[in-house]
Amino acid sequence: MKMYGLEMPEKTFGIDSALIGAFVPLLGLVLFIIISVNLVVVPKFEEFGELNSRLSTMENQTARTVEKTKYLQSVNQEDLQRDADFISSALLPESNSYFLVGVVGKVASKYGFQLDSFVINPGKISEAPKAGMDGVVKIPVTLSLVGPTLRHLELIEGMETSLPILSIDTFDMRSDNGVSRLDLKVLAFYVEGRSKVDINKLTLSELSLKKEESDLLSKIGGYTIWDNLSSSTMQKGQGVEFRDYGRLDPFSL
Amino acid sequence: MSAMSLNLLPSSAKFQASKIRLQKRIRMVMIWLAGGWLLLLIVAFVTNWVLGMRIQTATAKNKSVTDSYALMSDSILLTQDMKHKAKLVAGVLGNRFEYGQSFKIINVLFDSGINLDKYELGESGVCKVEGSLTTQEGVDRLEEIIEEINAGEREGLSEAVLVSLSTGKSQGWKFVMEVNLR
Structure with missing residues (x-):
């Protein structure tokens, strides 16, 4: 088949x-x-x-x-900007020891103290201040202040409630006939660069202020901001025109 | 087929009839199978189309939402910068030794008869204090204060030691003590 x-x-x-x-x-x-x-x-x-x-x-x-x-x-943008400015004022705007001397001098004069001497150590290239893991650079300055013994405690508290944040590293005080001489090593802090973030990966909790951050803002809210310094060092590089001094290049002679 | 029924057809015709019935059944089974397969195919393609449409809509919505979120990038970066700095500032404040608080404690330590001439605070939280006294009672009071500190009766201080005590004919008493801040 x-x-x-x-x-x-x-x-x-x-x-x-x-x-x-x-x-x-x-x-x-x-x-x-x-x-x-x-x-x-x-x-x-x-x-x-x-x-x-x-x-x-x-x-x-x-x-x-x-x-x-x-x-x-x-979020109120004005409040946000104000808080951000406030936090920024807790840190030095630039890595500048002169600015720090200016801040300490201002605080000192408020409490009747005078800046007697100061030492800054810009440092060698090999010993340039390096940022820690968190990007914070410590700016040190060693100062001697002279003023009334009775107000030294006010001065210390004034320095500890100042913005930019000042940290007294070493302290030595001598008093004689109602006059005190304070030898201090003061540190202030500067942050290198901005934190890099991927805005799309942020969670809502990372956007909103945490309790600790709000507490910090409240705490430093009572501090005095010394941001009206107008030293020449602060203005360098702003509106300065190039000037040709007409010097001859010794290597082209 | 019941046992009592009688089939008078010849065997070849019976075989043909059962073959035709079988073919009929097979055809039915094939129709059901093909129908099921077709239905499955239709379901697959319809689901595919519906899901595609939903994804398209969701993508468009996501894009529009993401775009409006990205418009706020300045505000987001400002917040993040603020949070970053707040974390650093909190760390600095947390690690900072509060000299003012310590000196407040030491300042209230001595009565009016005892003068403080020099403070020196070391890194380990030990404060070296140099002072002067004019009377013998002042020296007794100083020793009492040191005992009170060592007995834990003075808040903020854990230990005190009188390092030196000196006097001369025309001068009062001079002392050096070390105080351990808690």
Whole structure:
């Protein structure tokens, strides 16, 4: 007998070949379905899982961004700028020892003390002040102040409640006939560069002020800001025009 | 087929009839299978289309939200800069030795008969104090103060030692003591 173009015996393995022939299309279909399900449908359904998780990630991200945007819109920009300026005033605006001497001199004069002498150590290249892990550079200055003994405690407290933040590293005081001489090593702090942040990765809690940060702002809120210094060192580089002195290059002679 | 029923057809005709029935059943099974497969395919493509549309919408919404968030980048950077500096300032203040507080404690330590001539505060929190006295009672009072400190009766101070005590004919008493600040 002929089946699907092939010459077949009457019986195959004791089963009628016509009976086997009846199952061939079914087997072919089943095979086709198995192959197509494995090659098309199953990968497609796996893709749905990925798409679903991508969708939910995107929706979550959108929801978080909306929350952050709402929070930022609710923040008073003037208050934010004021707080940021206030925190910035706790640190030196530049790595400048003269500025620090100026600050200490101002505080001292407020309490009747005079700056008798000061030593700054800009340092060697090999010993240049290096920022710590947190990017803070300590600016030291050694000073001698002379003034009334009765007000030395006020002076120390005045220095400890000043902005930029001053830290007394060493202290030596001698009093004689109501006059005190204070030998101090004072440190102030300067931050190198700005912190680098990826704004999209920030969480809402990272955007909002923490309790410790609010407490810090309240604490230093009572400090005195000495930011109205107008020393020539502070103005260097601003509006200074280039001047040609007409000096000859000794190596071109 | 019931056992009592009688089939009078010849065996070849019976075989043909059962073959036709089988083919019919197989065809039905094939139709169901093909229908199921087609349905699965339709479900897959419809789901794909729906998910694609949802992702498209979500992407557009996300982009618009992200864009409006990015417009606030100045404010965000300002906040982050402030938080960074606040952390540094808090660290500096946390590690800073409060001289004012320590000197307040030492200043109230001595009565009016005892003059303080020199302070020197070391890194370990030990304050070297040099002072002068005019009377013998003042020396007694100084020793009492040192005992009070060592007995833990003076807040903020943990230990005190009289390092030296000297006097001359025409001058009062001079003393040097070390006080350990808590």
